[in-house]
Amino acid sequence: xxxxxxxxxxxxxxxxxxxxxxxxxxxxxxxxxxxxxxxxxxxxxxxxxxxxxxxxxxxxxxxxxxxxxxxxxxxxxxxxxxxxxxxxxxxxxxxxxxxxxxxxxxxxxxxxxxxxxxxxxxxxxxxxxxxxxxxxxxxxxxxxxxxxxxxxxxxxxxxxxxxxxxxxxxxxxxxxxxxxxxxxxxxxxxxxxxxxxxxxxxxxxxxxxxxxxxxxxxxxxxxxxxxxxxxxxxxxxxxxxxxxxxxxxxxxxxxxxxxxxxxxxxxxxxxxxxxxxxxxxxxxxxxxxxxxxxxxxxxxxxxxxxxxxxxxxxxxxxxxx
Amino acid sequence: xxxxxxxxxxxxxxxxxxxxxxxxxxxxxxxxxxxxxxxxxxxxxxxxxxxxxxxxxxxxxxxxxxxxxxxxxxxxxxxxxxxxxxxxxxxxxxxxxxxxxxxxxxxxxxxxxxxxxxxxxxxxxxxxxxxxxxxxxxxxxxxxxxxxxxxxxxxxxxxxxxxxxxxxxxxxxxxxxxxxxxxxxxxxxxxxxxxxxxxxxxxxxxxxxxxxxxxxxxxxxxxxxxxxxxxxxxxxxxxxxxxxxxxxxxxxxxxxxxxxxxxxxxxxxxxxxxxxxxxxxxxxxxxxxxxxxxxxxxxx
Amino acid sequence: xxxxxxxxxxxxxxxxxxxxxxxxxxxxxxxxxxxxxxxxxxxxxxxxxxxxxxxxxxxxxxxxxxxxxxxxxxxxxxxxxxxxxxxxxxxxxxxxxxxxxxxxxxxxxxxxxxxxxxxxxxxxxxxxxxxxxxxxxxxxxxxxxxxxxxxxxxxxxxxxxxxxxxxxxxxxxxxxxxxxxxxxxxxxxxxxxxxxxxxxxxxxxxxxxxxxxxxxxxxxxxxxxxxxxxxxxxxxxxxxxxxxxxxxxxxxxxxxxxxxxxxxxxxxxxxxxxxxxxxxxxxxxxxxxxxxxxxxxxxxxxxxxxxxxxxxxxxxxxxxxxxxxxxxxxxxxxxxxxxxxxxxxxxxxxxxxxxxxxxxxxxx
Numbered sequence: 014x015x016x017x018x019x020x021x022x023x024x025x026x027x028x029x030x031x032x033x034x035x036x037x038x039x040x041x042x043x044x045x046x047x048x049x050x051x052x053x054x055x056x057x058x059x060x061x062x063x064x065x066x067x068x069x070x071x072x073x074x075x076x077x078x079x080x081x082x083x084x085x086x087x088x089x090x091x092x093x094x095x096x097x098x099x100x101x102x103x104x105x106x107x108x109x110x111x112x113x114x115x116x117x118x119x120x121x122x123x124x125x126x127x128x129x130x131x132x133x134x135x136x137x138x139x140x141x142x143x144x145x146x147x148x149x150x151x152x153x154x155x156x157x158x159x160x161x162x163x164x165x166x167x168x169x170x171x172x173x174x175x176x177x178x179x180x181x182x183x184x185x186x187x188x189x190x191x192x193x194x195x196x197x198x199x200x201x202x203x204x205x206x207x208x209x210x211x212x213x214x215x216x217x218x219x220x221x222x223x224x225x226x227x228x229x230x231x232x233x234x235x236x237x238x239x240x241x242x243x244x245x246x247x248x249x250x251x252x253x254x255x256x257x258x259x260x261x262x263x264x265x266x267x268x269x270x271x272x273x274x275x276x277x278x279x280x281x282x283x284x285x286x287x288x289x290x291x292x293x294x295x296x297x298x299x300x301x302x303x304x305x306x307x308x309x310x311x312x313x314x315x316x317x318x319x320x321x322x323x324x325x326x327x328x329x330x331x332x333x334x
Numbered sequence: 335x336x337x338x339x340x341x342x343x344x345x346x347x348x349x350x351x352x353x354x355x356x357x358x359x360x361x362x363x364x365x366x367x368x369x370x371x372x373x374x375x376x377x378x379x380x381x382x383x384x385x386x387x388x389x390x391x392x393x394x395x396x397x398x399x400x401x402x403x404x405x406x407x408x409x410x411x412x413x414x415x416x417x418x419x420x421x422x423x424x425x426x427x428x429x430x431x432x433x434x435x436x437x438x439x440x441x442x443x444x445x446x447x448x449x450x451x452x453x454x455x456x457x458x459x460x461x462x463x464x465x466x467x468x469x470x471x472x473x474x475x476x477x478x479x480x481x482x483x484x485x486x487x488x489x490x491x492x493x494x495x496x497x498x499x500x501x502x503x504x505x506x507x508x509x510x511x512x513x514x515x516x517x518x519x520x521x522x523x524x525x526x527x528x529x530x531x532x533x534x535x536x537x538x539x540x541x542x543x544x545x546x547x548x549x550x551x552x553x554x555x556x557x558x559x560x561x562x563x564x565x566x567x568x569x570x571x572x573x574x575x576x577x578x579x580x581x582x583x584x585x586x587x588x589x590x591x592x593x594x595x596x597x598x599x600x601x602x603x604x605x606x607x608x609x610x611x612x613x614x615x616x617x618x619x620x621x622x623x624x625x626x627x628x629x630x631x632x633x634x
Numbered sequence: 635x636x637x638x639x640x641x642x643x644x645x646x647x648x649x650x651x652x653x654x655x656x657x658x659x660x661x662x663x664x665x666x667x668x669x670x671x672x673x674x675x676x677x678x679x680x681x682x683x684x685x686x687x688x689x690x691x692x693x694x695x696x697x698x699x700x701x702x703x704x705x706x707x708x709x710x711x712x713x714x715x716x717x718x719x720x721x722x723x724x725x726x727x728x729x730x731x732x733x734x735x736x737x738x739x740x741x742x743x744x745x746x747x748x749x750x751x752x753x754x755x756x757x758x759x760x761x762x763x764x765x766x767x768x769x770x771x772x773x774x775x776x777x778x779x780x781x782x783x784x785x786x787x788x789x790x791x792x793x794x795x796x797x798x799x800x801x802x803x804x805x806x807x808x809x810x811x812x813x814x815x816x817x818x819x820x821x822x823x824x825x826x827x828x829x830x831x832x833x834x835x836x837x838x839x840x841x842x843x844x845x846x847x848x849x850x851x852x853x854x855x856x857x858x859x860x861x862x863x864x865x866x867x868x869x870x871x872x873x874x875x876x877x878x879x880x881x882x883x884x885x886x887x888x889x890x891x892x893x894x895x896x897x898x899x900x901x902x903x904x905x906x907x908x909x910x911x912x913x914x915x916x917x918x919x920x921x922x923x924x925x926x927x928x929x930x931x932x933x934x935x936x937x938x939x940x941x942x943x944x945x946x947x948x949x950x951x952x953x954x955x956x957x958x959x960x961x962x963x964x965x966x967x968x969x970x971x972x973x974x975x976x977x978x979x980x981x982x983x984x985x986x987x988x989x990x991x992x993x994x995x996x997x998x
Contacts, residue, residue, distance in 0.1 A: 043536050044455055044456075046536070052451040054444045054448070055448035055511060056448065058500075059508065062501065062505060063470050063473060063507075064470075066481035066485070069481035126367055129364050143372050143375050146614075149613045149614070149617045149624065151567065151586075151610070153567045153587055154606045154609050158381075161385075161393075161599075173397055201371075227353060227688065227707075228709060228714070228715050229734060229735040230735075239723065240723065243723075243725040244725065258472050258474075262474035265568065285476070289480075293479065310477070313474065313477045316473075316474065348647060348648055348690060349691065352704070352707045353708055
């Protein structure tokens, strides 16, 4: 999961030189002959299905192409300029950033709050298992649940409850509200995962540090500030990277919740993921592979920028217990 | 010193440390949120399963009640029957099981040797190569679907389960290789060296010693990929067009619009349940393994 | 400054019927250095944690000075604790670690710095104030943990095996440092250890626990010279006291043909006609084979200053050879040899007698 956090693999037996013991040296050489046969299938699939297409997408982003039957025409940055000028892209960009930033802040605040309570809560393991549960459910299924929950007329579950409390129905899924609604849904669906990651790190903190803080009279907040946060900082950083990667490509949840489901929702609710899909495989109109590719390039560029920024922001000395 | 213990019984729950139950506002807030959140998750599960046995009227007017109408009419499984037969979930279920099983197995089959090669052969450049593959986890699928679609359509592998199988296997490699390198790296050198001293060939060492040792990791990789692919929607939408090839998630996606149009909400929720239930069962059995597996990479 | 008292303090753990600490009554005087010692699982750490407030008290009370602190959270008890693993915050510097409690207590910055500096000077840590714990040696970390306790100026120090992570040499040095520091500061201290040498050298008084029950609490000399029962007799002192089962014949206990006289009072306290004769290795004289308990020397351990003889003797009546049954301590470089047949004679004043059934000491 921790893509970017991957530490360089340990180099065994000082590559190139014979092994430390005479007997294993010959064996090591024979073993190394396995390297390419073992690695090749995965590497070839990886290059053919991931690296090459990414490059092709980069090239296509500078063209205008309507797909099969049409020939790609090189247009330089014209496609990008047109895209940046379009309302649909702008709202897609703004919404996506909302999901990443607002949703991220929400998710992490929630996760932090949970670390304060879950650490020494009886039955905490069971609670964690229940909290994690949405992560094994298909996003498209979650989206359908939320569409029932937030149906705009009084049929929706939320409005049913609100109606019971004497509150007028809220149009949760109207284009102007849907982003906030989906952020809520997203935070609900993903926080279990981030809580679990953070709690795994919290569990590794020696309990006597919390006991010392208890003797000092530290409040829950002070314990969090003085112990939990600094000692899980690197995991928080990795979790932030994961969040960014996942939130930037949000698609199903918005697609189903904001629209009729079979074709794209109104542009005001778009995300970058929907923009790419709509311009390439969305059922309406002729495809615009060039524009979709340009947007895909923006997605991967944003991912890189966010990840680099986060890693720079979170960089700190490693801490050993 | 030792006095006969008469009429003395250990308390079932020893007294907590003084101050442990201290009610700071933050802790109270946290407790409320945690319990509310947990209750909501359970409620969602209840609602989903209950609603899949309800008529549309019941779903909307008595969302929290137990299902009644279809039971009275003697057709308690009516929604499931509709989804399974009319909406094509039966075929999709079979397709999904086969596709997911084949893909997950193939992914592990391809990734395990690669992870082994990258961690245990001591070849120069293994580290950067591992990172290069791991970076693939950060690439949104949207970035690759257009060239993949064009490429596969030229070899007539769009709207084909084999084409989707290839895509699934290839795009799952970064995560799986990364996960398995962690497992292989944690194995000790001694077993491998012992096998070498016994004269086992490197290939034999891999199959007879290393793979069994990494079995836990392989199973975890298998399960995590199965869950991920079972729930995968975007690629299925792009690469499958005819209903005969639909996976569950894909079928649900298409059925959603139709169900809305026909007010076939019971069937729709039954469809959601058919998609969710197998994963729920798997989760109930393997929760710890799934959770630790999914959060593994980030911990280190 | 304050005294500490446990009044029938009892602690249970979930799912265990036997209490971890069972109706402990213990008084620690103001300024006293009390050591809790016992084998692992005896409840000594639990006792300390009850005092610190990290552990609930299921029955009874804990008092500090004239306050019942049983229900008070740790911070209101005016105690400081030194943990076995020191509990240093790895991301804080030495200065921040020492000052952490003051910071939480919102002590103003300059007073905080002054007190941290003072504690650091006392412990010779001035030049390390800006270092992180990872870059300190084990002994330095231990001193930082001490500093964090001192800087609070508490009424009671709680120390939970603070030396167990140090190597043997450093442990000996540090134990005198801690003891003298405590005497200088005059703060009531409860100190937990499993090491009876540490207990005997550091404590004003030593409390021996076993299975959650207090066995004896006395000065080191008291414990050593008048162990209250078989457990204390075997636990305190190294090498351990020789405990020899004997049969009472008239007014004497007979071991391998050698008679040890019992007083009338001792005879009266005895529940049966068996007795355990205890004698420390240094309370045994080596004499001719026929003049004492006849033994064969199995092993000679030469320490230079002392010599330990591990001997076996024949069980009277059965004729079985009891191996390594008796240890004798003699002057170093004595000309004893393995296989030699000698007699061992317990000195009258060095003999302890115990009831084998109750384990209790038979008073003179």
